[in-house]
Amino acid sequence: MSIAERRIREKEAMRSNILSTGWQIVTDEGWQSLSIRKIADAIQYSVPVIYDHFANKDAILIEFGKQGFELVIGQLTEAKARHAEPAAQLKAIADAYWDFAFKNKEHYQLMWGMSIPCCEMDKCMPERSIFRNLVMAPIVEILEKEAHADAESNACLKYHTFWSILHGLISIKMVAPPDDTEELNKRVLDDAIMGFIKNLES
Amino acid sequence: MSIAERRIREKEAMRSNILSTGWQIVTDEGWQSLSIRKIADAIQYSVPVIYDHFANKDAILIEFGKQGFELVIGQLTEAKARHAEPAAQLKAIADAYWDFAFKNKEHYQLMWGMSIPCCEMDKCMPERSIFRNLVMAPIVEILEKEAHADAESNACLKYHTFWSILHGLISIKMVAPPDDTEELNKRVLDDAIMGFIKNLES
DNA sequence: TTACTTTTGCTAACACTGTTAAGTCAGGTA
DNA sequence: TACCTGACTTAACAGTGTTAGCAAAAGTAA
Numbered sequence: 001m002s003i004a005e006r007r008i009r010e011k012e013a014m015r016s017n018i019l020s021t022g023w024q025i026v027t028d029e030g031w032q033s034l035s036i037r038k039i040a041d042a043i044q045y046s047v048p049v050i051y052d053h054f055a056n057k058d059a060i061l062i063e064f065g066k067q068g069f070e071l072v073i074g075q076l077t078e079a080k081a082r083h084a085e086p087a088a089q090l091k092a093i094a095d096a097y098w099d100f101a102f103k104n105k106e107h108y109q110l111m112w113g114m115s116i117p118c119c120e121m122d123k124c125m126p127e128r129s130i131f132r133n134l135v136m137a138p139i140v141e142i143l144e145k146e147a148h149a150d151a152e153s154n155a156c157l158k159y160h161t162f163w164s165i166l167h168g169l170i171s172i173k174m175v176a177p178p179d180d181t182e183e184l185n186k187r188v189l190d191d192a193i194m195g196f197i198k199n200l201e202s
Numbered sequence: 203m204s205i206a207e208r209r210i211r212e213k214e215a216m217r218s219n220i221l222s223t224g225w226q227i228v229t230d231e232g233w234q235s236l237s238i239r240k241i242a243d244a245i246q247y248s249v250p251v252i253y254d255h256f257a258n259k260d261a262i263l264i265e266f267g268k269q270g271f272e273l274v275i276g277q278l279t280e281a282k283a284r285h286a287e288p289a290a291q292l293k294a295i296a297d298a299y300w301d302f303a304f305k306n307k308e309h310y311q312l313m314w315g316m317s318i319p320c321c322e323m324d325k326c327m328p329e330r331s332i333f334r335n336l337v338m339a340p341i342v343e344i345l346e347k348e349a350h351a352d353a354e355s356n357a358c359l360k361y362h363t364f365w366s367i368l369h370g371l372i373s374i375k376m377v378a379p380p381d382d383t384e385e386l387n388k389r390v391l392d393d394a395i396m397g398f399i400k401n402l403e404s
Numbered sequence: 405t406t407a408c409t410t411t412t413g414c415t416a417a418c419a420c421t422g423t424t425a426a427g428t429c430a431g432g433t434a
Numbered sequence: 435t436a437c438c439t440g441a442c443t444t445a446a447c448a449g450t451g452t453t454a455g456c457a458a459a460a461g462t463a464a
Contacts, residue, residue, distance in 0.1 A: 003432070158393070164370035
């Protein structure tokens with residue numbers, strides 16, 4: 001009983017030790033240079049121990065992606081709650097998402113599988129649908145207010161557009177950082193999102 | 203004279219042999235699994251000869267990125283030439299860009315440095331500014347037609363927005379391919395780009 | 405033609421990756 | 435006490451990018 005319990009506890013402790021040590025390496029050197037051996041070295045265990053807790057290296061990176069989703073969902077929820085009007089909510093979500101991406105660059109990249117084969121993503125990431133619902137709700141509200149014929153199916157379309165704009169801007173800025181000013185980038189975001197919202201309402 | 207010329211010719215032949223053989227591997231197995239040894243094997247030379255022609259593996263991948271730019275610039279130029287009105291030109295460019303991205307997935311990914319450390323990109327890729335000018339021209343035209351106060355500076359903003367929408371849509375579809383229908387994706391593109399153009403004109 | 409130099413290409417290694425088979429040894433169980 | 439299960443290790447396999455050092459061929463000058 002108690003022994004088995006302790007063993008489970010120890011196993012979980014080891015697992016989270018691997019994750020937090022791994023994350024330390026990621027923040028220090030970038031996720032590209034995370035390696036199983038580096039983790040093993042840091043936790044002072046041999047390499048195969050890590051494979052007792054994770055199927056492979058990708059599983060560890062996917063775990064970080066999940067953590068990223070949990071983080072951003074929290075921040076988006078807060079940002080949304082600060083406003084009543086759906087248009088204002090949408091703008092707040094966009095701003096919060098933007099902030100998150102650049103304050104949590106490593107997380108952001110792992111969330112959208114910049115490293116991981118894409119097919120496994122959807123199964124491992126139920127968080128993506130939470131994110132989706134969060135963004136979709138205010139869009140549906142706006143469309144319904146404007147009494148559009150097919151609000152539901154349009155919302156799906158508009159959701160994709162909304163966060164394509166966001167993700168596009170962020171991707172570009174991440175690939176080629178210092179050739180434009182910080183300020184221009186924020187203006188592009190504002191321009192795009194305000195245009196999008198305006199279009200939604202008309 | 204003639205001997206030196208032949209040597210240069212042979213050297214260039216070897217270089218393009220490396221590139222075309224490398225590209226064969228990329229199209230067969232994806233750029234992630236391109237390796238120097240695989241190229242060496244395929245061209246039936248030992249590994250170090252490749253380093254006589256390219257500083258490292260990244261240099262080869264960057265070369266493919268360049269080729270991608272040349273390709274897309276050609277196709278966008280054609281698409282643009284088929285229309286007279288700047289709004290129609292912009293739409294045609296967007297459609298052509300979209301087509302290119304999915305018909306040349308490997309090229310597209312290498313163009314935007316999904317593998318390569320970003321800092322070196324700008325130096326190695328003057329093609330990016332050609333691309334930029336190509337897209338910017340019709341935007342400037344529209345803005346000037348509408349007699350906007352600061353057409354020039356706005357165009358820069360709008361250019362970023364335009365292709366952020368494009369790149370965002372494409373990135374998303376590339377990361378998670380089969381969860382939405384082909385048709386929806388095209389509708390999202392049309393929706394986003396038409397909305398963008400409408401905004402530009404008002 | 406001979407002697408010298410340059411170029412070309414190779415072998416073999418270094419220092420890393422991810423992953424796993426096989427064995428050791430301690431803790432817990434009957 | 436004898437056994438067994440698991441935790442943990444060593445050592446290896448099969449890859450990766452990269453480079454030092456050497457042999458042979460090719461071209462040049464006497």
